[in-house]
Amino acid sequence: MYGFAVSSLIGVCLGFMFGVGCALAVMYSIYMGGYRAALRDAGRDVKPDRWFEEQAKVDKDPEKRPG
Numbered sequence: 001m002y003g004f005a006v007s008s009l010i011g012v013c014l015g016f017m018f019g020v021g022c023a024l025a026v027m028y029s030i031y032m033g034g035y036r037a038a039l040r041d042a043g044r045d046v047k048p049d050r051w052f053e054e055q056a057k058v059d060k061d062p063e064k065r066p067g
Contacts, residue, residue, distance in 0.1 A: 041051055 041048055
């Protein structure tokens with residue numbers, strides 16, 4: 001019984017550490033790839049064509065509006 005408890009505890013600790021680590025890695029990659037690029041595009045004086053396409057979609061469909 002003691003061996004099972006130790007093994008379970010080690011498994012839970014490793015699972016939690018890897019789970020949190022992987023979640024943080026995914027969130028960081030999303031931030032580095034998409035979110036940061038979106039902020040950079042929003043601050044430009046000349047907007048890219050994709051920005052106007054997405055803006056037209058948001059203006060047409062009120063459910064897609066943020067907030």
